[in-house]
Amino acid sequence: MKKFITLFLAVLLAFSFAACTDQAGTSETAVSGTIKYNGVGLAGVSIMVDGQSAAVTDANGGYSLGEYTDEVTITPALDGYTFMPASLTVTFARSDADFTASATATSGPSTPDTPVENADATRIPAPTDGSLYDDFENGITPDGKWDIVNKNWGAEEFNGTTAGNVNYTADGIVVLSSKGMYYPNVSERNTGAAIVTKEALGPGRFEVAAKISPRIGMCSAFWTFYYESENLNHEIDIEFPGTLNGRIGYDSVLNTNWQGTGAGQYTTTTSDLSTLGLAAQNDGKWHKYAFEWSVKDQYVKYYIDDVLTQTITTHIPNYEGQFWIGVWLPVNWAGVPEYETSDMLVDWVAYTSFNETEADGVHKAKAEYLEDRVAGENFYPTEPVVLDENAVEIVSNSTFSGIASAWKAGDNSDLRSGIVALDYTGSNQAYRLIANSEATQTVTGVYEGFRYTVSGAARLAAAGTDSSAEVAVEFLNAEGNVIADAGSVFTMSQSDSFVSFEGEVTAPAGSVSMRIVLRSKGTDTVALVDSVSMHRVIDLIGQEDA
């Protein structure tokens, strides 16, 4: 991973954006082409011209270069791939300078024979035996192993978990959606989702293959739970995000076990994942979350991807409990849900009993305390949903329709107080930036190597003598300082209609968040921004962590 990032940082930070107008074409790209892997465009390939970085392929594997007067040699490069041909010498303008990529053998995941877009390629193999196993190949149904949770807990003023936020895909993935504070439908804001086993489970190994919710503001968790009273609350938790040095993030994990909720009745720990060789867990990849719980030997061992993150030997629960998986809204400690939607995905769950008994100190769960949260079969999803992780909109109110409260003025106050908002152009709505002003939106939980496409449309409303405006993406470190030089991804030009733009950015080392900035300069600037959209580029192949 490190090598991959280093290779592209220089190029990507240069924000090599291609602008195209919806009027007469302005670009003079004389050499272009596409790079494909298994018939699908391969993004992120560095294009070298005579040994110098010149471009990076976009989300569709396409690239374009400027016009050259001499013969040039084009060479693609991406860690983990070889290319056919290895390089191409061009002497004239052409749009078919194409390459075919092949994955090279690595010590990481084996080369899949499925296309890039198929998430199966990087799924984690499931155990073949166990006391309880579900790969959700049949979705999630009333006659299965799970209840669907529809219950308020966490922040009182919010809406807890909502049954309607639980869905599944046709290829066996449970989708637990959370809707943040900028979700368009106000009544659905600040809701999470959870499923829970119908049975109470005793000591054993609990494993889940999942992608936790990538946005900050909700808690993604895996936990056992048995509750009779505050003094008999037996629980084992894996929770994200953690808090390290006062900063909430996905580069740490919270492991806690409980016998009661009072002081001295539980043990809680936070582990720094970087010291364990583990990536920030919202990296878009499948991970395996597990714990082993023994009453007989008095321990809980917590794991991520088979790496031991914590061993706790105090406050070991001794009551069987139901096993929960969900994303929910706690009071404060998981951060602020400044997003529209963020999904947690679950591929499979496996539980293997240690067969410990009452002789070992295990207490059976009393039936009257097992939670019954379902209101019948109507709560279960009946049709699979289609999941496209690369299409999830990162920007809240990306089209500036309605009240765009997700956007803040430069001083972080409500945008509407500092900037003239909502310029109506026909039925469309755009932001209107006045002279020397900024509108920003911050996305937290962004770490080294995270890639995003950026696209949208904007323009200068009139050509003044001192006017300019840009769309920029800045990456910030833990101290809140800009790491990458405030890179302009698009410089607006005067036009009667919106000018579209697209490109890609990658977070450099040290990133913990990014800020999207709409910035106008000059004394007589009036700029209009029609839309700004960012999508995560999740590389499912060829980004082994090793």
Ligand SMILES: [Ca+2]
């Ligand atoms: Ca599955």
Ligand SMILES: [Ca+2]
């Ligand atoms: Ca718009």
